[in-house]
Amino acid sequence: MWPFTKKRPLELPDFWWEYEAYFKEPLPDDIGENTFVVLDTETTGFSLTRDRMLCIGALKLKDNSIVVKDSFEVYVEQEHYDSESAEIHGILKKSKKDSVTELEALKQFLVYVKNHVLVGHHVMFDINMINAALKRNGLPKLKNKTLDTESLYIRTLLISTLVQKKERYSLDDLAKKYSISRKDRHTALGDAFITAIAFLRSVEKLKPKKIKDLLR
């Protein structure tokens, strides 16, 4: 097939167009005026094709504040099911929590995130997972800007040959360094909360003036 043909643009659902419309607005310049959506997904595994999202958790961060009520947590109905991973996250296939279809979860997620900057720990994994789900449902990829708390953390460390920087810093490492309680590790919203606090602490250390300093 001719590779440059647009893929059935007209068949996209309304909620996608509404989501896309937000991107006509540029992001505010000032960090304090920006809303950051801190997210985490729990998945059945690490394969983008074989594994599925079990849960998306997200919260909004604006001007150093998190409004608890305005947080996001959806559980996704499962077809594909891997018992090993479910053990970690404690989400069973027939969990008591109400779950929705993948498409419904994505729809709610897009309505929630708008054009805000997405923040996550190893955020590309979560983005790729969501993009894979979008693709399965015939939708294009996410258009949001992203920030990874691991690379932000690395930016806070001294630039010196003396410090042997580790290659990777897990969310647990950050939680330890910033003394954040790790009680809710491995629930999507709990991890998102830990990530949010780690994000705030790193941002305080970096003291960026404008949103573009952070997104560089």
Place this chain on the structure above:
Amino acid sequence: MKNTISERIADFLKNYPPFNAMEPKQLEQLALEVTIIHKETNTVVFSQNESPHSHFYVVNKGAVSLSKAGSSQILDICDEGDVFGLRPLLANESYKLEAKAYEETILYAIPISDFKPLALENKRIGNFLIESFASNTGNPYSIKHRGKLYGESGDSNQYSSDKILDLQPIKYSTDLITCKKGTKIKTVADKMTKHNISCILVMKDELPVGIITDKDLRKKVATGLFPITATAKSIMTSPLITYPKGLTLAQSQMAMMKSDISHLVLTEDGTSDTKAVGILSKHDIMVAVGNNPAVLLRAIKRATKYKRLRNIRHGIMNLLRGYLEQNIPLGLVAKIISELNDASTKQVIKIALSKMETEPPVPFTWLSMGSQGRGEQLLNTDQDNAIIFADVPKEQLEGTQNYFLTLGERISKGLNTIGFEYCPADMMASNPAWCHSLSEWKKVTRHWIHNPGPDEILLSSIFFDYNVTFGEKSLADELSQDIFDSVQGYPQFFTHLASGALQNPSPSGFFRDFLVEQDGEHKDFFDLKLRVLMPIIDAARVLILSHSIKSINNTAERYEKLAELEPNNKELYLACSYASKALLKFRTRQGLLHNDSGRFIALDKLNKEEKIKLKRTFKTVKEIQSLLEIRFQVKNLLR
């Protein structure tokens, strides 16, 4: 609908009044309405005379200071679980105090509109509010019911002489240690030693009948009047002078003076026919009256929890502030504060050690490096530390190192809890590179000395200011000796160390104006540490090491010693000694003013006199640098 975060908030709140009086369902509902706010150090939560917010606040993490606007006097510090800014909301008046984040803080903001109905409906909450508004606390470090919900604390002031404070109920120990009339004196003494207390209650049928204090033991036993096998009854002081609980500070002082005793026994109704509820000692009064290094030191030694230490350290900062205001000589201040810092570090190590599953396999030494090692750490700065442990057979090395790494990690976490920031360069005993056996350390330091690249020089300059804080001193002594021996055989090391000391950028430009930072976070600020303090500190280190003296770490003292050793340079060295003290004081003042490390200074905030004082030290810096340059022939070094 509740979610993971609101559950966590409810979980936190339910431990603290007034939320502990709520039904779980109500609390869940309330938690959902919370806004979590992250406050950077020194940012204002609300300012004086601001009209009330729609929320009041609970500290989740960190600490918030309450003060009158424009005064540096902190009236109260709220930490985890404390509620503040509620009273103005209920009374519908503007804030009487300014609330500022004392350190990085996470707050839960709770909407008053959701809280008020619950407070009106629930009697226990209402009572709590009335009680806490009525007890208008002044001293943050001493009083049992220390401020939970103040909107104001009037003009109260924690350096005593305050009427309100005098009328506060005083904190006493409720953890009663008792013995029977027939208990042997030796057993009594053992018990008192074990609990580290100065008096013990003698009980009969659950009622107090007498008291034995250190004084009784000294006067009646140590003098040979009674053998240690005699019974408690024979030496106890009886009848007891008892008082009701809820005694105020003033009342208890009077009571002690009146009967010339140092311990008061508090009972249910104030007579000796009811159960004893607590003992109040002179020490408790001293703690309440204020900040005194001896009291703080004892409080540190008695602390068994990191959190308690943290509160004590707030007290240390207040003490420091007071000293500087009263212009007490910095040499003395530095000594007292480092002594207190040292004691807190020691106590942290002791607590960490007591929590280890097993005893240390071999003797070890805890070294403080950098400013703490030099006894120049007045403010809470970074922690730099290392562990040396005694040599073990090769096959046990890994296991032993792992043990000390775990210990190091716990200690540095404890230090972090009480207010020492982690070292951003990870120079801490929890890092395998800073936790070695003695012979490994010898190897490492020899490597630095024989391969003096820029990194090695920097590492040596940090490490060589080490000071033993805890443990086996002989290990450190042996290492020092080894360092001197290897330096003797490799004198070029000094040239490199001296050149390292000359690397710092110059403080002033051609026209004697200040050079400020060109970019980064501190653009247009003057870097006091890098441009002035470091050159003086580094120079002192090179010079004193070249005289093979390890026992003196403090920069000012090093220069004094140098003045003694080289009478021909006496004047310059004494000038350096003075400059180092002056600069340290300057930095500390700045740090206290802005509640940071005092490293970066906004020049436009300095007055003329301060600027002149600062500039005067620059000349000394230049002179000592040229001395280094000539003595160690740095110019010949190929760079």
